[in-house]
Amino acid sequence: MMKELICIICPRGCRLKVDNDLNVTGNLCPRGIIYAKTEMTNPTRVLTSTVKINSQNAVRLSVKTSQAVPKGKMFECMRELDKVMVEAPVHIGDVVLANICDTGVDVIATKDIEE
């Protein structure tokens, strides 16, 4: 059976076709193949959100998972992020929470916030 997917790796949104043996067509770049295979076996997403920050300049710090996490764990990850409080200064790439929900993936800052 042929399964149709829309690739979400980039805004181009390629229309992919995957057969039972996980052969992928319709991709404009190699990332589409990896996406389709992962989506059929263990779908994952990069999670972006915000956490509290103690700073004179901001009340929220934007963050993301450094890699994609299993789709089914997104809400669990959100609950963990609720508990996080960061002290400024923070810089892009700083680890805000390591190994979130035992996924092996870190949550990192996506913004520089001084003091």
Place this chain on the structure above:
Amino acid sequence: MIERDLVIIGGGSAGMAAAIAAYDDGLTDVVIIEKGLQLGGILNQCIHNGFGLEEFKEQLTGPEFMTRLAIEVHKRNIDIRYQSNVLNLTKDKVITYSNSLEGVVKIKAKAVILAAGCYERSAGAIQIPGERPSGIITAGMAQLYLNEMGCLVGKRIFILGSGDIGLIMARRLTLEGAKVLGVSEIMPYSNGLNHNIVQCLHDFDIPLYLSHTVTKTIGKSRLEKIEITQVDEKFNPIPGTEKEFEVDTLLLSIGLIPSNDLLKKLGLPVSKARGAIVDEHYMTDIPGIFSTGNVLHVHDLADYVTAESRSCGKGAAAYVSGKLNLDAPYFNMAAGKNILYVVPHRVRLANLDTHLTIKFRVNQPLQNQVLTFTFNGQVIKKIVKPIIIPREMQKVRLPKELFDRQDGELIVSSEDR
């Protein structure tokens, strides 16, 4: 009066990219006037992924994308006036702005770049029948409250319009614990990117009601209920197809409009894209006044804004150093069959290096098309497109050699195959 070489109005991706490019081309006396506390504009609240693939060849969030540009701005000796509002701009390029530190300031500039971005269409623009309780706000405003202030705007939410900000907010609000009951779109197709339909709606089982619109808002002080109705081909509601949703919040994601108030002050005409009329360097009819980014025409991606604004910044530097030949002959560009708008509107081939970049949108979804470029009656280029839709901006580069003369008219059209 203070005199400066280049004043850029707006410090978002357009203003920053233009400033960097102009500076690197030798125009080093640059001022950016920014209304916010920080550079980056709307990218600061766009915490989701999906930026940067064109510009940086990697997947970035909005704040990361804007930081890359801001670092480049700060490396150069570029002057930034924060929390400053431009009050006026004259044809002589005198800018009046104000802020709480300096009061009201006037600058006489050699060149000005309009880069103030766009704003959201709001409830007043679509006249939804019903009561006027609180809880009806634009998707971008909800995004600002949530991502920068940490405030959730509601618990049970419906979204009118399937633009990307609405889709992105459907996911964000769901992840933050709100219940998003659905998204309605008056057109028979979505206006959002496919990849957002998948990861923002399908991932969370949020229904998308195509050919539906909100026909009633009910609530005393706070929104309590909305009614949506299916529409026919002429967008008239079909009686008997009403559905009710108990919601406390209605988000509007119904389009963006260039912030072009200054054009009106200058007495300049407004294009079909609701921005300025510009030439190949994004210069308006007033020599030295340029316009770029979402204030010129609303783009799909910040990456495209950045690329366009880099060309604009180079154009401003060339203008100030006297390298642009403003007396050279030019040809006009026109939107032909099935085309909503074309940018730029006027082209002086003499001022182009190698290629002309043309951007345009079709006015309806089409299949089996040939994008056709007709120069003074001769077809000079054809591009086959199996599927073409309005929300995907088309970008085509034509080599200068294709044009056998410098004046006349280039018509862009989309023809059946």
